[in-house]
Amino acid sequence: MSSVVTKQSEKLDASKQAADVDDIDECEATDIDEEKSDKYEMMESRADVPEQDREEMEEIINVFDGLENQYKLMEKIGEGTFSSVYKAEDLKYYDYINDWDIDSKGLTNQPTLEGSSNEGAISPIKRKPKFVAIKKIYATSSPMRILNELEILYLLRGIDTIAPLITALRNEDQVLLILPYYQHTDFRQFYSNFSYKEMSAYFRCLFSALTACEAMQVMHRDIKPSNFLFNVERKHGVLVDFGLAEHCSLPVPKNCPCASSDTANLARESYKDYEPALGYVKNDTRPSKRANRAGTRGFRAPEVLLKCPVQTTKIDIWSAGVILLSFLTKRFPMFNSKDDVDALMEIACIFGKNEMRQVAALHGCAFETNVTTLTEKRVNFRKLILWASCGSASIYKEKLMHKPSIEESVCLDFLERCLELDCNKRITACEAMAHDFLYLDDPTFPFSFQRNDANLDKPRFNSPSMENDSTETTQHFSRILKDGEDNDSSMQEISDLKRKRPSDSIDGNL
Incomplete structure (x- = not known):
């Protein structure tokens, strides 16, 4: 009897060993199949990606060893002067505590399998993929610029309206910044119909x-719609791209009249005695002006x-404010200048030559054209927007x-x-946060704005002079907002004036 039991147990052991071998073979085959499947899915996901973008992503994977085990690059989502940005899936997301994720803060490691008797069993369920943005900084960028961006991102960590830095990778002169990927709506899809x-x-x-x-004395220097990712459904936006950001100059230089209140007041009064003289000063002894001109055309x-x-x-x-003007006028971009002189002329079309002379004098320059x-007086913002x-x-x-309406009045005051x-x-960011305009959607906010109806520009066409004034204003707007630059006489005169200038410098008279 015992021999029979022994033989049966030997058969069971042999069958168990065979089953174990089959399980091992099956697991190995599964792992190989999954690896092939992942590669196939990666190739399939990049099928619609342009060939040049695929080559760039493959180059990144080749340069940074092990990157493909951490992130799966999907597509190129942005490109600038100093960097390119790619969307990638975070393959190790659930292995870490991701405090940077505003959607699921505090999410820890993978949970155990429901109904499993093994306490340490890991759930094999397929989770929702999480994405990041990989920013590749070009090798031509200054090392100090890269270090400055990293320091500023570290300084501004923990703020839910500023994109945080997850990590950074470096291989010789190649640098990658790993940032959260935010679902957002393209600005052109909603700016013209926002309430x-x-x-x-x-x-x-x-x-x-x-x-x-502002609290950290950091200038972003490139505020524009593409650098503020706004999700219309969630009504939440995040500021990104601090590649051009800088700390405010400390100590503040005193070589500009606007630096102190005394010299600023003197400069504002000096423009009244200025005699217009087109051209350039002969044997100009004034020192040349050098300053940071970072930013995007139309938003400087x-x-x-x-x-x-x-600069502060x-x-x-x-x-x-330029972004808000695009919302109100339903025109984007609002300013589309080719250089700094054109940009000043576009601003002068709204603010008039009189105020432009004042601000030029404030910074030790002279504005004349x-x-x-161009009119001497500024254009009323409400007229321009309407x-x-x-x-x-x-x-x-x-x-x-x-x-x-009250909403319109509050908005115009903020503008x-x-x-x-x-x-x-100009208003500060801290002062702006106390303005009623930023809480129009909050019924619990105690509004303090009071409209002064006496100051409203409400025309009454009871006299021919008023009607003529309205017609003149309408013609002026037509010249400003005409779509075809080839037919715009003012733009043609600006071009003619520019050809007469010996250089593009705006240090002297304009």
């Missing part, structure tokens, strides 16, 4: 980020265009007759505070 309350939510997130930068503040060395976080406030289509968004002179006149030519008078 005042939706604009309020947009700019509350933006100015929340700018307030954090006046002090940047005038080469002011005393106020330059980002101006850029945010022989373009006859004309740009109405589409016809008749509708423009009809809407101008009506009193603006004027952001687009203040004098950087010393």
Whole structure:
């Protein structure tokens, strides 16, 4: 009897060993199949990617050993002067605590399998893929610029409206920054149909980020819609791309009149005694002006265009104001200049030659032009916005007759505070966060704004002079906002004037 049991147990042991071998073979085959499947899925996912982008991603994988085990590059999602950005899947996401993820903060390691008797069993269920943005900084970038970006991102960590740095990789002169990937809506899809309350939510997130930068004395220097990723459904936005960011100059240089209140007041008064003289000063003894001109065309503040060395976080406030102007006029880009001189002329079309002379004098420059289509006085923002968004002179006149709503009045007040030519008078990010405009969508916010109806520009066409004034304003807007530059006489005069200039410098007279 015992021999039979022994034989049966030997048979069971043999069958068990055979089963174990089959299990091992099956597991090995499964691993190989999964590896082949992953490669096939990766090749299939890149099938629609342009060939040049595929080559760039393969080059990144070849340069950084082991990167393909951490991240699966999907596609190229952005490209700039100093870097390229790629979307990638984070393959090791669930192995770490990801405090940077605003969607699932505090998510820990993989949970155990439900109903499993093994306490240490790992759940094999397929999880939702998580994505990151991999920023490849070109080798031509200055090492100090790269170090500066890393230091600023570290300084601004922990703010939910600023994209944090997850990690950074380096191989010789190649540098990769790993950042969160944010689902967002393209600016061109929503800027023309946003309500005042939706604009309020947009700019509350933006100015929340700018307030954090201001507290750390950091200038972003490239505020524009593509660098503020806004999710329309969630009403949340994140500020990205600190490649051009800098710390404010400390100590503040004193070689510009705007640096101190005494010299600024003197400069504002000096422009009144200035005698216009087109051209350049012969044997000019003034020292040449050098200043940082970083930023995107159309979003640079006046002090940047005038080469002011005393630049502060106020330059980002101006850029945010330009974005708001695009929302209101339903025109993007609002300014589309080719160089700094064109940019100043575009600003002069709205603010007039009188205020442009004042701001030029504030920074030790002189503004003068022989373009006859520019007016001396500034254009009222409400008139500009109504004309740009109405589409016809008749509708423009009809809407101008009506009193603006409270929401419109609050929005225009905020716009004027952001687009203040004098950087010393421009609103700060901290002051902006207390403005009523940023809380139009919050019914619990205690509003303090009071509209002064006496100051409203409400025309009454009871006299021929007023009607003629309206017609003149309409013609002026037509010249500013005409789509075809070839038919625009003012742009032609600017081009003619530029050909007469010996250089593109704007250190002297304009």
